[in-house]
Amino acid sequence: MLLTIRQLQVKYGDQTALQIDQPISFERGERIGVIGSNGAGKTTLVKALLGLVEYQGKVITQLRPEQMAVHMQTNSYISTMPVRCVMEMILNTSIKENKELQKLIDLFEFGPCLPKRYNALSGGQKQKFTVIMVMMQKAELTFYDEVTSGLDFESRQKLMDKLAQWYRDKEESLVIVSHYYAELEQLADKILLLDQGRVVAYGKTGELFRKYCGDAVYILDNNPENQELTCRFQRLKAPDHLIALSCHKQEEGKLLALLVEHNVNFKRSNSDIEIMSINAKEAKHGKMPLL
Amino acid sequence: MENKKCSFRMIRYELRNINGNFMPHFFGIVFPNMMSMIFTTAIGKQVPDAVRPETMVSIIICMALIMPMSIMFLGYGALYSQEVENEIPLRMHLYGYCEKSLSMAKVIAHLIFLSIAFIIYGIFQEIMLDIPKPAFSSLLCLLLSLYLIGVMFLLMVHSLANIFRKFSVTFGVSMFIYFLLMMLTGMMGISTDQLPKALQGVAKVFPMTYISNDFADFWQGGSYNFMPYIQSCIFLGAVTGILAMYAQYRNRRVGSK
Incomplete structure (x- = not known):
């Protein structure tokens, strides 16, 4: 067991942003897709698990927050030097000497961006920059929070393809937060569906699909x-x-x-997460019988 | 993934970061050199020959005092508060860098930059002005004091930035403190004993007052009662420590209530 959430509640003022009543466990090596519309509590969940917001309840894990890697929705870096220097400092390595890092830079076609300053990078290049460094952390649990936000369709697709390609044979656990269903179909083998701060459904994608949509x-x-x-x-x-x-x-x-x-x-x-999510929400609100 | 410790790479990164900021260069290097030239020229002509060397030394010490405050308080505050506003330190924490490692790299890089500023200042004064040679112990005492003040001010503005989390507020507050301290401690041409009694009392709690007013007296050797100066350093250190603890408390990783 990598992490268990019990009775988690996060409040911003009087408003409950997230309430998880039933225990939820993340197992080692799992790829969990967290999905929900805006304000569903997806980012709040990530922040709670990383200890960035106060919460009530328990997050039981052997991992310390700093042992988890995260790609936040917005990531900023200094622009007083080329991103190459920022990358080398953060990863405490030299790009020239680190073959694995070179491989990642090549995979994301980021090489030509290395001499640029962070504020001169495009939206997609900025995302790639953080993704490369998050991947290089090789944490046991990595969060990707809206990793494709602000990107056009083609760039989104490309970035997700690269992510899927990189993690294909890896054992790291991933939590991928998104409101694009198609992105999760590529990467997630479990889905946590949130709606207005509550859990609608959690389980293996196939099982949830059969439960709410049939074969x-x-x-x-x-x-x-x-x-x-x-x-x-x-x-x-x-x-x-x-x-x-x-x-x-x-x-x-x-x-x-x-x-x-x-x-x-x-x-x-037999794996359409969008239809499954819509029907899980309907079932949760009692508007539709389970299949 | 382990907590990353302060490394040579981090210090080099911080040095590059300082180099990309206009404030420390202007206020930490150009401004004190320029001010020392203006003051020594203007005041030097008005004082009798007998007291001129001592007056020059006094001006030079005052202007040297501007450097740690400009580089490590005003300049660093401007740079770091922008980083905080953009959540860059949080991003670094999420990469496994603890606050201690980040602060240490920043302190070391700024001390290196301050040393470079001191060397430039020393060379400039040596070339441009006829200053009596200091006793080694006096020079050492002055330099250590300037480094100490620099570190305390850096940690103070670091904490302020972490508390306010906004560039505009941090920069406004640090500017106010900077000019207030310059006026109170005799760095703006008004000596502390010309201030009203109440303000003199306030000025005495800051070590800069003793440096700008008294250190010229033992420039070429002699005795000095360091006790009030040490007490003022302890006071400034305590204020810095309290601010640092409060900032760390506010920015801790929270978790369960």
């Missing part, structure tokens, strides 16, 4: 024809422009045949 979901455009065509199948809550159909193995053939027969475009998924 698979079929996602198609929301139009009258598709609504009529799929009215026999169990509909899940989805964004307004989409129809999400819950599908168990027994009935999947029928649905598939129907969609192909009527030439309907669709997407099939």
